[in-house]
Amino acid sequence: MTNTNLYLPFEVDFKELEQFPKTIRKNNFFELIYIVDGTGIQIINDNKFQYRKGNLFLVTPQDVHSFEILTPTKFFFLRFNEYYIKANSQNAESEMILRMEYILQNASHRPGCILKNKIDKPLIASLIENIISEQNNQQIYHQKIIEQFVNTIITIVARNIALKLPKNIKETTGEMVLEILHYIQENIYNPKQLKAEKVSKHFNISLNYLGKYFKKQTGETLQEYIANYKLRLIEARLLNSDMRINEIADELNYSDESHLNKVFRKHKGMNPSEFRKKYTK
Template sequence: MTNTNLYLPFEVDFKELEQFPKTIRKNNFFELIYVVDGTGIQVINDNTFQYRKGNLFLVTPQDVHSFEITTPTKFFFLRFNEYYIKANSQNGQSETVLRMEYILQNASHRPGCILKNKIDKPLIASLIESIIQEQVNQQIYHQKIIEQIVNTIITIVARNIALKLPKNIKETTGEMVLEILHYIQENIYNPKQLKAEKVSEYFNISLNYLGKYFKKQTGETLQEYIANYKLRLIEARLLNSDMRINEIADELNFSDESHLNKVFRKHKGMNPSEFRKKFCK
């Protein structure tokens, strides 16, 4: 297995390949891979998916991946890490960072195109074509323009992951539930703002309607979704950072480390330290 590193805040690359490098790769960064043209099979964590033009894949640092090319394929690669997102925001708790956290926590580590929102498919194609043209033409400010487009692509990816994860969300899901999910992401570190009364007040809907509407749209109650989202955040801290358990407990507003341990063990069948030891390779 080849471990690859990223030495710049982000990289974009465009290649036409008849054969993908035979080495199975594991990256230390996030990679968005867009199929401009061609067909074949995506292999990720020993699972496979038949890819075609217009597919967009997200590969996380935990994933082992490769491609088996059937017809010559034009790949567009966008590589970045969490530090790129943090460097492009003035506040570590900013909206952009929280969107990135959603990517970190909710990527499925399974094969398949992450574009679930139909209207985003032509938008992504257009944005990637714009990056390719900026790289070819090399006009003034091209690098800054590419950076802005990269930020837009990452935001669109976050939206599609928000569409993907709760069990019953579909491409036709109403705008309000997506706004509620975004509100939860923005306020996950501020539990007072996540009380059902506060959410219903913010969206100007009744408490009773909020509960029924959210459960119907997502398959989970509001509090179940918040609890599961917090668990995904904890998992990401354990897998992608050197934070101590008490630091994670403090950041996510658990009363103390033992409270976090109890909640985590209830859902995962092991305490956070055991989880980190088992899955952090």
């Protein structure tokens, strides 16, 4: 296995390959890989996915990945680390923090294209085409323009990861459930706003319809989704911050550290401290 490093806040690269390097790679950064053209197989964490033109993949520092190229493939690579995201959060704090959390909390995601929102596909294609053009022409301010494009791409990725969280969300999923998911994510630190009565009132739908509709669209009940979403946030903090367990419990409105420990152990089979020790070695 080859470990690769990133020495700049972000890097962009464009390659046309007939054969992908044989070594299995593990990065110390996040990598977005866009298929400009070509076909083949993405291999990530021993899972396989057939790729084609227009697919966008997110590879995280926890992922082991490679590609099998079936027809000559044009790859676009965008590599960035969490420090790049944190640096940008000074200018747009709340939005960028959410963006970082979306990426980090889904550190162990399934293989496949992350673009679940149809309208984002041509937008991503256009942004990447413009980055390649700026990179090739090297006109004045090209680096600053590329950085703006990169920020937009990361924002779109965050949106698509957010839409992907429930296991049964598809491209045909109704707009209302996507709005409900966004509402939940915005109010995850305010449990009073997440009561079913509040949600149904906010969207002007009956309580009974809300429950049936949400379960049909996502495969989870409203409360199951909220609980699982909070678990992902806990995992992100355990793996990517120095926050104490009681601080995480307070932030996510658990009654105390003991309550968080009980909930976490029920779902993960170990308490948060054991989880942190096991996966941050």
